[in-house]
Amino acid sequence: MATAQEIAAEEFSAVVTKHRPQIFRFLLSSTRDIELAETLTQECFLKAHRNWASFRGESSAMTWLMRIAINLQKDYWRNRRMQFWRQTRTNSVDLNEASEWLPSGESSAEQQMLAKERVGQVWKAVEGLSERQRTVFLLRYVEEQELSEIARQTGLSEGTVKAHLSRALGRVRAELGGRR
Amino acid sequence: MNQEQSREQDPEQDAELAQALGDFRVSLHAWSAAAYSGPRVMGVARKRVWRQAAGWALGCALVAGGVSAGGVYEHRQREMKIAAAQATAEHERQAAAQRAQLAREEEEDLLAKVDSEVSREVPSAMEPLAQLMAEDETR
Numbered sequence: 001m002a003t004a005q006e007i008a009a010e011e012f013s014a015v016v017t018k019h020r021p022q023i024f025r026f027l028l029s030s031t032r033d034i035e036l037a038e039t040l041t042q043e044c045f046l047k048a049h050r051n052w053a054s055f056r057g058e059s060s061a062m063t064w065l066m067r068i069a070i071n072l073q074k075d076y077w078r079n080r081r082m083q084f085w086r087q088t089r090t091n092s093v094d095l096n097e098a099s100e101w102l103p104s105g106e107s108s109a110e111q112q113m114l115a116k117e118r119v120g121q122v123w124k125a126v127e128g129l130s131e132r133q134r135t136v137f138l139l140r141y142v143e144e145q146e147l148s149e150i151a152r153q154t155g156l157s158e159g160t161v162k163a164h165l166s167r168a169l170g171r172v173r174a175e176l177g178g179r180r
Numbered sequence: 181m182n183q184e185q186s187r188e189q190d191p192e193q194d195a196e197l198a199q200a201l202g203d204f205r206v207s208l209h210a211w212s213a214a215a216y217s218g219p220r221v222m223g224v225a226r227k228r229v230w231r232q233a234a235g236w237a238l239g240c241a242l243v244a245g246g247v248s249a250g251g252v253y254e255h256r257q258r259e260m261k262i263a264a265a266q267a268t269a270e271h272e273r274q275a276a277a278q279r280a281q282l283a284r285e286e287e288e289d290l291l292a293k294v295d296s297e298v299s300r301e302v303p304s305a306m307e308p309l310a311q312l313m314a315e316d317e318t319r
Contacts, residue, residue, distance in 0.1 A: 102206065
């Protein structure tokens with residue numbers, strides 16, 4: 001007969017297996033640093049594990065985990081800005097390297113090159129976004145979350161989410177416009 | 181204006197924007213999947229261990245270098261002090277020898293002067309008496 005603790009451990013283990021890749025992807029897109037994304041993902045699940053008993057299931061596990069991840073990356077960016085003299089070292093890959101990742105599919109070499117260029121421009125625009133704009137933009141266009149879900153994850157109102165998205169898209173459009 | 185706003189909120193109306201966002205999503209998913217499935221954690225851990233080990237080795241080398249350089253410097257300073265003391269002592273010894281030589285020469289000059297001034301030849305009138313004294317002494 002399994003104890004309540006064992007059941008909780010099994011449940012948590014299933015949550016980790018299910019959501020870890022998505023949390024990692026969000027943190028990778030936020031930081032563009034594989035090593036840091038791994039560290040923050042581990043931290044996220046460590047925090048979640050510590051507070052697993054207090055998780056009442058009022059929101060989905062994913063919403064709860066994403067909220068922790070958002071706060072972790074927010075803390076990271078704040079620390080980096082405030083303590084830049086302590087954390088000058090960064091392993092973020094440059095925009096060109098980040099734009100390399102495109103599955104070849106069936107498109108021609110020219111199409112691949114154009115796609116790579118477009119991805120590079122989106123990365124460039126993302127780099128210029130504020131922390132909130134970036135988070136909202138990545139949750140919407142990389143994680144494909146609904147606006148209401150983004151509002152729950154970020155703790156912002158839907159109107160604010162829309163406003164941040166609009167500004168972020170404006171930036172991306174301007175970046176793409178420079179190429180036209 | 182309204183059309184512009186709706187365009188900003190709905191990228192589907194802008195084909196190029198929609199295409200760019202789609203490519204961005206696909207690219208990030210591919211990158212994340214590759215990074216996630218790769219042996220990153222071990223690699224990172226090993227890289228960190230190596231980085232730490234290299235850091236320690238470099239630190240130890242610097243400390244050892246600093247200590248030995250300090251030792252060599254102190255040794256050189258001590259040698260230089262000893263050499264300086266030896267040179268001073270030698271110099272003083274030579275000066276003392278010179279002074280002694282001068283004093284000896286001065287003394288000899290003085291004695292010669294006294295000799296020449298005090299001793300006189302016997303006057304010719306006293307010569308017979310001097311001879312008598314010499315004969316007495318031989319007897």
